[in-house]
Amino acid sequence: MRAKRCARATWALFLTLAAAAPAPAADAADPVTPASTRPSAPVPAVGRAWPVGTRPAVLRGWLPPATPYGRGHRGVDLSAAPGTPVRAVAPGRVSYAGRVAGKGVVSVELTGTGDPPLRTTYQPVRASVRKGDEVEAGEVLGRVEPGDPHCTTPCLHWGLRRGDTYLDPLSLLPPWLLHRGPSRLLPVLGVALPA
Numbered sequence: 001m002r003a004k005r006c007a008r009a010t011w012a013l014f015l016t017l018a019a020a021a022p023a024p025a026a027d028a029a030d031p032v033t034p035a036s037t038r039p040s041a042p043v044p045a046v047g048r049a050w051p052v053g054t055r056p057a058v059l060r061g062w063l064p065p066a067t068p069y070g071r072g073h074r075g076v077d078l079s080a081a082p083g084t085p086v087r088a089v090a091p092g093r094v095s096y097a098g099r100v101a102g103k104g105v106v107s108v109e110l111t112g113t114g115d116p117p118l119r120t121t122y123q124p125v126r127a128s129v130r131k132g133d134e135v136e137a138g139e140v141l142g143r144v145e146p147g148d149p150h151c152t153t154p155c156l157h158w159g160l161r162r163g164d165t166y167l168d169p170l171s172l173l174p175p176w177l178l179h180r181g182p183s184r185l186l187p188v189l190g191v192a193l194p195a
Contacts, residue, residue: 043160044113047089047172048137051122051158052080052144059155062168069088074166075121076158082154086125088135089172095119097127097141103148106141110172114162120169121159125146 050056057079064074080086088108096107101126110118124145129135144156151157160169170178 002020004015011035028163043118043162043167043171044108045172045174046110046113046118047091047174047177049087050077050078050173050177051086051089052118052156056156058170059151059153062166062170064166064168068164072166075157077151077155077157077167080144080154080156082144084156085140085143086122086142086144086156088137089120089138090137090142092117092120092135094129094131094133094135094141097129097131097133108135108141116163118167118172120172121157121160121161123157124150125156 009122022060044171058076059079060073060077062076063073065074086106090108090110092108092110094106095109096105098105098113104126105121105123106125106129107119107128110120124147125142126145127142129141135141144154148155148157158169160167160172
């Protein structure tokens, strides 16, 4: 009985000391905090187009990994049928266009986004651009390839990185592009219909 009381008292003392201890200061060079989750420069909303369609369904959102090789989702999956044109979301230079592990991949370093620059990646894509090509926002980079088992339905995986840090690609899009609904034509009253 006495041993139980002693153990409880020791545990209570430990919890009290742990709660009272100052939190360690966050440091960019802190080896405990993985690079993939460290804060970085803010992402400018430089996007001027969705990669596919006008506002595709997000099938799976961004979930940053807790460690560099940990579980997570390092981008967003957008609903896109095979053959759908894949467009650059912002102006930049193609840094890679080819195959990785059997999948077509296109990466674009975005112009004017700091050092290191932001880099968007699109897969699976049958590229129509080459490494070194300059692209404008909305320019077609290729087409969605069929048969990618990454999603349960056909999709485009869209990623964003600054150096080794994964970021949410949706943060590239300004609010007017993220939340804008479809255009609606309203009737014009008092105007005669054309014959």
